[in-house]
Amino acid sequence: MKAKYISTFPLVSLLVSTLIVSQVCRAQVVGQGLDASPKIPQTTPTQETPDLQDDQTDDVKAILDSLTLDQKIMQLMFVRLSGVLAPSSVDSKLLEMLTPGGIILPEIGSASSTIEYVELVRKFEAANPGSIPFFIAGNAFAPTDSEVKNSNRFLNMPSMLSLSASGENEDAKELFHTVADNFHRMGLNTHFGPSLTLASDLNNSLGSLYTFGDDPATTANAAGSLLTAFYTNDILWMPSGFPGGEANRTGNGPAIMLTPGPHFIERDGLPYFIAIKHGVPIIHVANTLAPTIDPDMKPASVSRKVITSLLKGTLDYKGLVISGPMDGPYILTKYEPEAAAVQSIVAGSDMLLWSKTSPQIPKAIALISNAVRNGNIDEALIDNAVLRILTLKSKFGLFDRPLPEVRQALKMQNENEKLGVAQRIEKRAxxxxxxxxxxxxxxxxxxxxxxxxxxxxxxxxxxxxxxxxxxxxxxxxxxxxxxxxxxxxxxxxxxxxxxxxxxxxxxxxxxxxxxxxxxxxxxxxxxxxxxxxxxxxxxxxxxxxxxxxxxxxxxxxxxxxxxxxxxxxxxxLGNAPVTVLSDSKPLTRPTNQTITFDVLDVIQSPTGRLPVSLEPFFPAGHSVSYAPTSIKSVHWDFGDNARSNENRAEHIYTQPGQYTATLTIEVSDGTTASGTFAIDIQ
Missing domain, CATH: 3.40.50.1700 (Glycoside hydrolase family 3 C-terminal domain)
Structure with a gap:
């Protein structure tokens, strides 16, 4: 069932709004100190985040009324299972004992194994009080640690940095839609990640292939493409890593977001801000330190200043907030996981992420339950979170989704083998x-x-x-x-x-x-x-x-x-993709002068551009071009009824005026590249 609030939006519109946001933010931060709060530009959302407060139905309220306090708290848990091909014995014991609101499959392998995994999980779902469906999530962008595991995946995936380096292109959009379509057909209903954090600019950082680079607008545009793909295919998307800074990590220390408060929206916050304004229903808050937002140096996942003041307040986010993992390495150095869980709920989280099934989860449920009974947490806070969770599941049709069909596995495998989209993206990158x-x-x-x-x-x-x-x-x-x-x-x-x-x-x-x-x-x-x-x-x-x-x-x-x-x-060997570098600035020449049009002067090949800054050696966006062997044919149209099929053509304009020259190149793989050039003849 397709949710009624779902719609897509044009990426051109997204990019324009991104640039406007960035410009407005720069104007607004002038003269502000480092401790100033970020200012939010006024933009018109193309799609509202689902209203999880006002859209609560009688059916949803009836389910809430049927739950005990502990059962309500169970709905706040979002657990990454440990079994790779099927729920492990520890997973099964946990799912029998309590009913989490959501689960994450540790890996997305082949289509058939994923469908079988989902079917096993759904059996636990049917046995829980009220038959409340799970958020069943996976992450197609998560790295694999071996060639064998990668070869068994439902779809060969390029790295996120490859996607960024390849530029905006139809292959990237096709990949996103294929992931979303396959998730739906495999029975998953939620995609966890990828993170919208920017690439690190710390000198001693290890760097990661799993960011979209260091440009906020590029990452925001990727977020728009992902949101469109997932919404179109009825998959809930949960961008991870808020408030950013996850890549700013050295050694075994915590990640840290260092952008000053007034610059937050134009830097680390921009991709999340754009996702919020275009209707993202769930956001994950990481364990990152954000001292410019919370000087108390609390991890973002337990920080009221990050979750309630910044995300829900300043950014006016009304969707679900999932924080953690509560058992993450840095959390464990500062808190007991169950104590961190209580702090996160008080800070404004709706759900709590756990990196594995463990005894700490029932301990956290018991501690939160005791805090409610002792009056340290208002039960209305728990009720409100559960109502929001149930409302999103209801609005997104999770209560009546059919089981996945096993016969889809072979069909998906055959389709994806023919697709070849990962190879094309790697080549463009x-x-x-x-x-x-x-x-x-x-x-x-x-x-x-x-x-x-x-x-x-x-x-x-x-x-x-x-x-x-x-x-x-x-x-x-x-x-x-x-x-x-x-x-x-x-x-x-x-x-x-x-x-x-x-x-x-x-x-x-x-x-x-x-x-x-x-x-x-x-x-x-x-x-x-x-x-x-x-x-x-x-x-x-x-x-x-x-x-x-x-x-x-x-x-x-x-x-x-x-x-x-x-x-x-x-x-x-030179068999590279080709991009024509159009130039809107007119070339001014007098009449009757010979103008040389050389293909090699106006193309980029290979097409990849550096997605991160490697200063002082190479700035972000840098690349050089060579003479590719992949050009099959060339067609120049000079805009005055004259044409040429030469790589290096000469032309004379005999009359003054404004002309548009068009170059069209056919590449050996059957694709074409084209661009236009303004000519001002005086």
């Missing part, structure tokens, strides 16, 4: 930071003999490149996977192997010590080789690789290389 002497793309007559070395399995890449270039040798630095660095004896073996070659291609892994990988470059440079470095994963320590002649980034996780290696081989 590839970012060329440096390309001295036009080393890329690789060419048989200029690049060979080619020597490939690196940390990952090189055989698949060597096989593809050897087919095109013929003279390719390789040396895999195997011990680095176990030691975390390139050992000296491996460098000596490398020196003996890399003989009689012209170009060296190094495939580096961001998880391996950067300085030892830089020694590989140094050894190859001693042999007067041209060195191309491909860095996989998050591009930290980029300064270490500056001596390379060419530097290419791919943001795929090194534990799931299938789509990445396929995309990489295409980019190395």
């Amino acid at each position: 590839a970012t060329l930071l440096k390309n001295d002497a036009n080393l890329l793309p690789l060419k048989k007559d200029l690049s060979t003999p080619l020597f490939i070395t690196g940390i990952v399995d090189l055989q698949p890449l060597k096989k593809i490149l050897a087919k095109e270039l013929k003279y390719v040798n390789h040396f895999e630095i195997k011990t680095a996977k176990h030691t975390g660095r390139v050992e000296d004896f491996e460098l000596r073996r490398l020196e003996r192997t890399a003989k009689g070659v012209r170009t060296a291609l190094c495939i580096f892994d961001n998880r391996i010590d950067a300085r030892s990988q830089a020694q590989v470059i140094a050894e190859l440079k001693k042999k007067n080789l041209k060195v191309i470095v491909v860095l996989l994963g998050y591009p930290r320590d980029i300064n270490t690789y500056q001596s390379a002649d060419a530097l290419l980034l791919l943001y795929g996780a090194t534990t799931s290389l299938n789509a990445t290696i396929s995309a990489l081989s295409d980019i190395l």
Whole structure:
């Protein structure tokens, strides 16, 4: 049943409103001190968050009246189960003993295993008081820790940083809608995450592939695309990580949001603000410290200043708030989990997140129950939270959703195998930071003999490149996977192997010590080789690789290389996507002057742009272009009835006036790219 309040909104509108918000915020913070509260710009929402207070029905109230106090408190629990393929014995015992309001599947594997998992969970649902349905959640964007697990997933997923680097494109929208559609068909009703936190700008941060980069507007636009996809497919979306700052973590310390209060909305808060204004029904509050919002240094998940004052007050958020995990590592250093649960409820949370099934959950229920009976918590607070939970479940049709159909699994698998969207996104995301002497793309007559070395399995890449270039040798630095660095004896073996070659291609892994990988470059440079470095994963320590002649980034996780290696081989050989860089600023020329129109001057290929700042070396948005081999045909329309199919065309405008030149490029994969250019002839 499709919820009545659901609607979609145009992403162009979202981006425009995002920019307006940012501009208004900048204007409003002028002259304010660091301790000033964030000011909220006035915007017109395209979709209201569901009203969980005024839309409460008699049926929902009747369910509440039928519950005991402990049963009500159980509805406030949102538990991540521990069993991967099915509820574990501990999970089953917990679900039999109490009825949480929501559960999270620890991993989303194949379609068939997910459907079977949901069916097992729904059996517990049917046995609980009032047959109250669970929020059944998963996270398609969560990383996997092995290639085997990734290959068994219902859909091959690119990293979030790849999505950001690839820019706004139809492939990203198709991916989001496929995830949402598959979630619905697998029987899930809620998507937990991804986090809308920005990439860290701390120098000693490890960095993460699981942000949309460091630009607030880009992350807000991704939030809009996700919200549209999930709403369209009747999936509740719960963006995680409020108030931001989750990526600002060093070592084992807590994450910390450092943006000054008056700048919060234009930075960390912007993606959440846009999601709120466009109707997101649930928001997760993390255990992040936010000293500029709460000087008492309470984790956001137990902070009244973050949850009630900022989120519900300043941002006027009326949906469900889920906080935690109450048993998270940093919480455990400060509180007993059950005590943190009480504080979170008092701070304004509707539901409490738990990272695993454990005895701490019934302890928390008992402690909250005692606090109500002792008068330390008003029972009306519990009742109101449960009514809001039940109302959202009712409005979203969870009470009458049918069980998923097992026959959908094979159908989804076949559809997703044909889709190939992850590979296309990885390919669009590839970012060329440096390309001295036009080393890329690789060419048989200029690049060979080619020597490939690196940390990952090189055989698949060597096989593809050897087919095109013929003279390719390789040396895999195997011990680095176990030691975390390139050992000296491996460098000596490398020196003996890399003989009689012209170009060296190094495939580096961001998880391996950067300085030892830089020694590989140094050894190859001693042999007067041209060195191309491909860095996989998050591009930290980029300064270490500056001596390379060419530097290419791919943001795929090194534990799931299938789509990445396929995309990489295409980019190395020039079979890259193409974007036409339109320019609204007119080119002014006199009549009867020859104007040269060169395709290579107005295209971007590869198309990826750096989604995070790597200052002082490369700013966010940086990329360089090469001459791709993927261009199949070119068509220039000069706007005066003259045309050309040449890559480099010359044209003379004989009459003064305003003209629009249009370039259309057909790429070898069947896609087209086009752009327009204003011409002012005087």
